[in-house]
Amino acid sequence: MTAAANWEAGRRERAKTMLGAYPDRRSAIMPLLYLASLEYGHVTEQAMTDVAELVGVTPAQVQSVASFYTMFKREEVGKYLVSVCTSISCHLLGGDAVIDAVEDATGVERGRTGDDGTFSVERAECIGACGGAPAVQVNYETVEGLTPDKAKALVKWLADSQPEVVLADEMQQLFGGVRSFDWGPLESEGPVAAVPAFGPFGSAKEGR
């Protein structure tokens, strides 16, 4: 019996679905790494061993894949991962000041996680929100048209209200500004962890 047999039941089911979703089981490594980060909080050694067993490759092979991608976090991540874009369009419109403000408000330096586990802060490369620069993501949900002050207010709101599900529309309405385009109707789905909120294998949950 593999360690993955101890995963939460829903996740075991989803793992099975992922393994059957591709012509070759190996393709399931990335989605399984997302699932495993939900199970263990981040991509731990155990997570990689589990994925290796599920797929039928060596843990070293999984590790080599995991280490290539920035979204597979191999160290602990906070409840809220704040990723601040400082690529060119955001840079031109004040992204560097936004990341300073986020560090200030969270007390967490870029690349780090705070001691109480609430926030991680990172510098992100372009998140496809350049028309609403400067932009940030919280657990990979986008907020556009920020200023340093609004970014601070966003952080304070996250810290005070500790939302279980992070909703892009809610954050945008409260703290955002110019958007890259009209987003259309409000959505009620979002992530419950620093893993993308994508139904089949991510952290998606219905919010308020």
Added chain:
Amino acid sequence: MTDRILTVRMEAHPSDSHTIDRYVKTGGYKALRKALKKMKPEAVAAEVNASNIRGRGGAGFPMGVKWGFLGAAEPRYLVVNCDESEPGTFNDRQLVERDPHQLLEGIAISSYALGISRAFIYVRGEYARGARRLQRAIDEAKEAGYLGEDILSSGFSLDVTIHLGGGAYICGEETALLNSLEGRRGEPRLKPPFPAIAGLYAKPTIVNNVESISNVPWITLNGGLAYADIGPDRSAGTKMLSISGHINKPGNHEIVMGMTWRELIYDIGGGIRDGNELKAWIPGGASSPWFVPDKHLDTRVELDEVGANGSMIGAGAVVVMDETTNVVAAAHSIVRFFAHESCGQCTPCREGTSWMEDILARIMDGRGRPEDIDLLMDVSDNISPGLSWPPAMTTICPLGPSATAPVASIVRYFRDEIEAMMPNKEAANA
């Protein structure tokens, strides 16, 4: 004459353009029905070929020609590239969030034309919202019989799977993307073989961009010639340009190519913020050499003309910089991006990008050395010998050469500004 194709529905129906109901009510899936009921697969491919549409993902390769290279081995795959990570680009994001069925219909028609029954959409991990909308659309389309088994009782079946990336720009390069989709590190492969012959799991694979495929329903419905009729000869059709930076109207603007940059920036883009002067712009995303008003404002937004002028439209990201821009800091932001995203396989790219990042950082901090400008050019030349256009390559993929674009651009156009940032010699000697 048609001047917009892709953004019509989302603009007319902002509240529900992403739903199947709205899609079908506004003529959606008619093209698929036409293809499956009235056209042979080869006839559909012939329309795409006649449209003269060139790939919208950056390289501008004619789509019909690429389709013609698809190998005969079975199974074959269609892979749609939604890794969109080039700084400045956000048009695919809008297409998948606001009109996912347009893409899915394009995927179904393209797969039918190519004899493919398995398609993948590689969505960058940070586009979770887009992936959710797409997945919902896939479920709706299956339910309604536009995807899945025996589509519209035609005998044609198609399975579409979303694969979420892991945060790596290089996975936008098609062979890196295929490696990633196979559960490997996203490292580009040596070409040849090209994916059309040996792609996903070494099987014949067509990789096309989201915007490219989203045009297929319109082409199928209206005919390739009607599409070819839009815009200049070698830049047929519409193009969604993502405009950002110091511009009054940032956003995605779907245009017919052929206008001048002046018209694009001042009319479509509403001019420079705060009434400032335009200093430079990046015509096609972080990878492209910059343009400056003196030389390029009255040249045309057209694939070949931009190429002849030493740059590219690429994925369509126009980044506008006004007179307040510190060009060294701007170039540094771009070079840092490439240094961060280099996959590390090729020494000139891996080492050269980090080295250029360091040099630019010290110039910005007022610690530049007299030889630094020459050094920047040497390192650039080592990554992309001769700094010609299109770039010569010593590397496996074009990422390395791309990193030289901002550096060569600021040295060419703003050398005096870089020199002015160097610490003055007397002070240094004192």
